[in-house]
Amino acid sequence: xxxxxxxSIAALALTTALAAxxxxxxxxxxMAKLDSDLAPAQRAANSFLHCVEMGSSRCVKVEDxxxxxxxxxxxxxxxxxxxxxxxxxxxxxxxxHANPRFVQRRFVAEVERxxxxxxxxxxxxxxxxxxxxxxxxxxxVANERMVRLGLWRGDMSGVMQGxxxxxHETLGGGFLVRLDCSHDPHRLWxxxxxxxxxxxxxxxxxxLPRFLGGAPPSREDVADRLVSRSLGLVTSQAPVVAGDVDxxxxxxxxxx
Amino acid sequence: xxxxxxxxxxxxxxxxxxxxxxxxxxxxxxRLQGYSTVxxxxxxxRLGTDNLPNAAxxxxxxxxxxxxxxxxxxxxxxxxxGLNAGRLDQAVAAHECVSGCALTFYDxxxxxxxxxxxxxxxxxxxxPQRVLFAAHEQVPARSVVDLAYAAAETRPVQPPSLxxxxxxxxxxxxxxxxxxxxxxGLDLRQGSAALGLTISISRGKYxxxxxxxxxxxxxxxxxxxxxxxxxxxxxRRYPGKESAIIVPDAQVSVGELMAALTVVxxxxxRIVLSAGQRVRTP
Numbered sequence: 001x002x003x004x005x006x007x008s009i010a011a012l013a014l015t016t017a018l019a020a021x022x023x024x025x026x027x028x029x030x031m032a033k034l035d036s037d038l039a040p041a042q043r044a045a046n047s048f049l050h051c052v053e054m055g056s057s058r059c060v061k062v063e064d065x066x067x068x069x070x071x072x073x074x075x076x077x078x079x080x081x082x083x084x085x086x087x088x089x090x091x092x093x094x095x096x097h098a099n100p101r102f103v104q105r106r107f108v109a110e111v112e113r114x115x116x117x118x119x120x121x122x123x124x125x126x127x128x129x130x131x132x133x134x135x136x137x138x139x140x141v142a143n144e145r146m147v148r149l150g151l152w153r154g155d156m157s158g159v160m161q162g163x164x165x166x167x168h169e170t171l172g173g174g175f176l177v178r179l180d181c182s183h184d185p186h187r188l189w190x191x192x193x194x195x196x197x198x199x200x201x202x203x204x205x206x207x208l209p210r211f212l213g214g215a216p217p218s219r220e221d222v223a224d225r226l227v228s229r230s231l232g233l234v235t236s237q238a239p240v241v242a243g244d245v246d247x248x249x250x251x252x253x254x255x256x
Numbered sequence: 257x258x259x260x261x262x263x264x265x266x267x268x269x270x271x272x273x274x275x276x277x278x279x280x281x282x283x284x285x286x287r288l289q290g291y292s293t294v295x296x297x298x299x300x301x302r303l304g305t306d307n308l309p310n311a312a313x314x315x316x317x318x319x320x321x322x323x324x325x326x327x328x329x330x331x332x333x334x335x336x337x338g339l340n341a342g343r344l345d346q347a348v349a350a351h352e353c354v355s356g357c358a359l360t361f362y363d364x365x366x367x368x369x370x371x372x373x374x375x376x377x378x379x380x381x382x383x384p385q386r387v388l389f390a391a392h393e394q395v396p397a398r399s400v401v402d403l404a405y406a407a408a409e410t411r412p413v414q415p416p417s418l419x420x421x422x423x424x425x426x427x428x429x430x431x432x433x434x435x436x437x438x439x440x441g442l443d444l445r446q447g448s449a450a451l452g453l454t455i456s457i458s459r460g461k462y463x464x465x466x467x468x469x470x471x472x473x474x475x476x477x478x479x480x481x482x483x484x485x486x487x488x489x490x491x492r493r494y495p496g497k498e499s500a501i502i503v504p505d506a507q508v509s510v511g512e513l514m515a516a517l518t519v520v521x522x523x524x525x526r527i528v529l530s531a532g533q534r535v536r537t538p
Binding site for chain 2 (some may be wrong): 077081082083084085087088089092093106110113145148149150151205206207210216217219222223225226227230231232233245246247248249250251253254255256
């Protein structure tokens with residue numbers, strides 16, 4: 001009786017192990033089945049992530065890297081980014097944006113930055129939004145904000161319109177897909193567009209202005225990201241100056 | 257492996273990349289105005305520089321700017337939370353905040369630093385090292401101290417330098433730097449040369465004490481004139497000391513704090529604020 005029971009347990013364990021092994025080996029098949037309920041843009045987002053997870057060099061193709069995503073991202077940054085970074089970096093950002101090589105390099109750099117964390121992050125495509133209305137929305141917010149902050153200068157009107165036109169031209173008909181992840185980076189957004197009847201990912205970001213991105217991240221996610229390797233903060237050390245009262249009071253103890 | 261492969265892909269991309277003269281260019285784009293003007297525009301619009309405390313200060317340098325109005329808190333131009341006469345209605349302390357700062361403040365700054373870190377990685381800019389507080393003079397000083405601790409405890413790597421924006425009679429918008437006692441208190445070493453001059457401020461009462469055993473006893477005075485005389489005497493006895501720890505109680509406003517600081521700063525220009533953190537001697 002006992003041996004029958006043991007055999008049953010062994011058989012069950014073997015079946016479970018085989019099932020687990022099989023699901024690991026034919027992972028693509030399983031995902032394809034799950035993806036059947038998704039929109040093409042969401043499937044493209046998931047495929048892109050799987051590609052990044054596998055470390056393939058073909059995740060970013062030359063024809064996929066377009067200035068429209070870069071233009072959209074800059075508009076979003078102007079609408080919701082820190083005025084400090086805008087003031088410091090905008091001229092350089094526009095200069096780089098004018099160079100397609102830098103646009104492509106930026107996309108590749110973002111993919112590289114998050115390639116390692118994405119592998120273990122268990123991300124899946126969530127909500128998607130048509131990108132055309134978002135382009136107009138983000139442009140309006142950015143325009144108003146630049147005026148309000150007193151940053152509207154010179155040829156800003158032409159610059160903003162140029163960014164909007166470029167975004168519509170090369171992202172038109174595309175989607176912004178949110179990817180929810182169990183671990184760092186917790187949330188990603190990718191932009192897709194249709195090329196020859198198929199959707200391809202043309203941009204990626206982990207930071208979207210609040211007015212576009214919906215609910216803010218949880219406090220646990222924020223805390224986790226602040227110590228993530230992808231942002232490089234966890235390995236940084238504060239300088240220690242001998243003779244100071246304390247790192248919080250960086251002046252000589254004799255004056256305290 | 258992925259890095260190498262994508263680098264190779266990038267090299268191919270760069271080689272194949274077409275030139276695009278139609279892309280948006282910045283050739284005619286004028287250099288943007290100074291950051292202090294951006295801060296001044298915002299403070300004038302939302303707070304009014306007349307409502308800032310009056311004091312002398314140094315030129316405003318770039319940093320995260322925080323506006324503490326009577327009815328709301330803003331970081332940059334983003335509304336964070338509503339305030340009631342400059343206070344949170346229901347303040348719950350964040351368990352991670354060693355100083356006991358409010359959860360709302362802690363979370364807001366943590367998110368701000370995360371955004372700064374992401375911007376730093378994307379746009380190749382530094383994570384800000386300063387935080388500038390523009391507070392209505394009627395706002396409780398403890399709200400600003402609480403915010404300063406929240407900003408400092410959440411910044412990655414090390415605390416930022418902290419500045420209170422003031423309205424200078426001759427110079428317009430200026431910044432006054434201040435420090436914080438470490439959130440868990442400060443332990444002085446055996447034989448430390450520190451005086452640890454501490455001034456506790458409540459309405460109509462200033463209590464002056466120090467950690468140095470030669471500083472005989474606690475002094476309590478009721479007016480700024482008396483405080484000025486007392487501090488002049490302390491300065492004569494300890495001419496090398498430059499710092500004063502200021503502990504405002506919950507009723508003291510930013511304006512009242514600044515009035516006291518105009519008396520303190522001539523002799524002790526290095527202002528260290530505290531929410532009651534202890535300075536411990538062996």
